[in-house]
Amino acid sequence: MPRFAANLSLMFGEWSFLDRFAAAADAGFPAVEFLFPYDHAPEAIADRLARNGLELALFNLPPGDWAAGERGLAALPDRFDDLKAGIERAIPYAEATGARRLHLMAGLADRGAAEARAAYRRAVLHAAEMLDARGIELLIEPINRRSMPGYFLDDFAFAEDLIRDLAQPNLRLQFDIYHRQILHGDVTMALRRLLPLIGHVQVASVPSRHEPDGEELNHPFLFDELDRMGYTGFVGCEYVPRAGTLAGLGWLRRSDLSHLVVPAKAGTL
Numbered sequence: 703m704p705r706f707a708a709n710l711s712l713m714f715g716e717w718s719f720l721d722r723f724a725a726a727a728d729a730g731f732p733a734v735e736f737l738f739p740y741d742h743a744p745e746a747i748a749d750r751l752a753r754n755g756l757e758l759a760l761f762n763l764p765p766g767d768w769a770a771g772e773r774g775l776a777a778l779p780d781r782f783d784d785l786k787a788g789i790e791r792a793i794p795y796a797e798a799t800g801a802r803r804l805h806l807m808a809g810l811a812d813r814g815a816a817e818a819r820a821a822y823r824r825a826v827l828h829a830a831e832m833l834d835a836r837g838i839e840l841l842i843e844p845i846n847r848r849s850m851p852g853y854f855l856d857d858f859a860f861a862e863d864l865i866r867d868l869a870q871p872n873l874r875l876q877f878d879i880y881h882r883q884i885l886h887g888d889v890t891m892a893l894r895r896l897l898p899l900i901g902h903v904q905v906a907s908v909p910s911r912h913e914p915d916g917e918e919l920n921h922p923f924l925f926d927e928l929d930r931m932g933y934t935g936f937v938g939c940e941y942v943p944r945a946g947t948l949a950g951l952g953w954l955r956r957s958d959l960s961h962l963v964v965p966a967k968a969g970t971l
């Protein structure tokens with residue numbers, strides 16, 4: 703089975719953010735990911751990871767003013783200086799935590815507009831170069847527009863073309879199975895074909911974005927398929943639990959968890 707990373711922005715919401723690390727480790731996860739760590743000092747995050755024996759699989763570069771509706775700056779021509787400042791802000795977190803993958807959000811912009819495409823290309827190239835010097839991968843992720851209306855990067859072929867075209871050694875695809883299925887379908891064949899470009903995988907049920915335990919996709923098949931194709935990275939569990947994080951972990955227990963230690967907590971799983 704793949705190595706699963708709990709997404710602490712969506713899962714374990716029953717705990718305060720810093721306490722989610724222990725909760726995820728207690729539930730058997732070897733790794734975590736989250737959207738944004740920036741409300742906490744890098745050392746505080748690093749301490750929670752170390753204390754709980756967790757690896758940090760991934761986090762996002764600063765997205766601009768999230769509360770005001772921004773969803774990344776990369777495709778916004780006038781925000782290049784803010785984007786550069788955001789990279790500088792994120793690097794100490796990666797260094798303190800040992801994270802080796804950062805996701806750059808594109809922002810809300812018209813992909814048909816030449817200025818937005820040029821801004822995005824410049825931002826991705828700049829971020830990749832900045833991070834490569836530090837041994838960090840830069841990830842870009844197509845996101846479906848039902849979840850994020852107006853999002854610039856809503857097409858896997860566009861992301862693939864850009865990654866191939868820029869040919870940066872550390873520029874990789876964040877393959878979110880949930881978004882892939884909504885945008886284009888054909889998940890298995892896309893995973894197989896894009897494997898050499900993939901730096902991180904995420905998963906949730908489709909269409910409800912809950913536990914990966916059914917609905918439109920056959921998740922056990924997909925997890926086995928990731929093994930068969932030799933994917934050795936993490937699978938981020940980027941879903942909103944239906945009715946409590948621990949109560950919803952049955953899908954994990956039904957998987958082959960020989961690589962995880964899942965404590966048998968009566969009444970919790």
Ligand SMILES: O=C(O)C(=O)[C@@H](O)CO
Binds near residue numbers: 762807843940
């Ligand atoms: O929404 C997703 O899917 C993500 O992976 C986030 O990083 C962006 O909100």
Ligand SMILES: [Mg+2]
Binds near residue numbers: 843878904940
């Ligand atoms: Mg995702």
